[in-house]
Amino acid sequence: xxxxxxxxxxxxxxxxxxxxxxxxxxxxxxxxxxxxxxxxxxxxxxxxxxxxxxxxxxxxxxxxxxxxxxxxxxxxxxxxxxxxxxxxxxxxxxxxxxxxxxxxx
Numbered sequence: 001x002x003x004x005x006x007x008x009x010x011x012x013x014x015x016x017x018x019x020x021x022x023x024x025x026x027x028x029x030x031x032x033x034x035x036x037x038x039x040x041x042x043x044x045x046x047x048x049x050x051x052x053x054x055x056x057x058x059x060x061x062x063x064x065x066x067x068x069x070x071x072x073x074x075x076x077x078x079x080x081x082x083x084x085x086x087x088x089x090x091x092x093x094x095x096x097x098x099x100x101x102x103x104x105x
Contacts, residue, residue: 002044003054007063015082021052025075032091033074039094
């Protein structure tokens with residue numbers, strides 16, 4: 001299951017992680033966000049133990065969203081070693097996520 005990242009655990013669970021972390025910035029009211037939700041869940045199961053995958057609700061966690069300049073959602077950041085190494089914006093097919101993940105693990 002995808003993890004819930006928030007303002008208080010983001011440093012420890014994402015930035016300090018030694019694994020690639022995929023972070024889905026989303027909101028309840030966002031249709032495209034809800035559309036890719038199942039894809040994020042599938043990826044979290046498929047890459048369990050290899051890639052850290054989770055979500056940040058932008059309405060509940062404004063600090064993390066602001067830190068990364070999130071202005072459009074869904075926005076998916078690929079973070080490794082505390083740095084953003086890739087990004088996807090908008091609803092995407094699963095294959096696009098897999099390509100990005102595979103290129104960074």
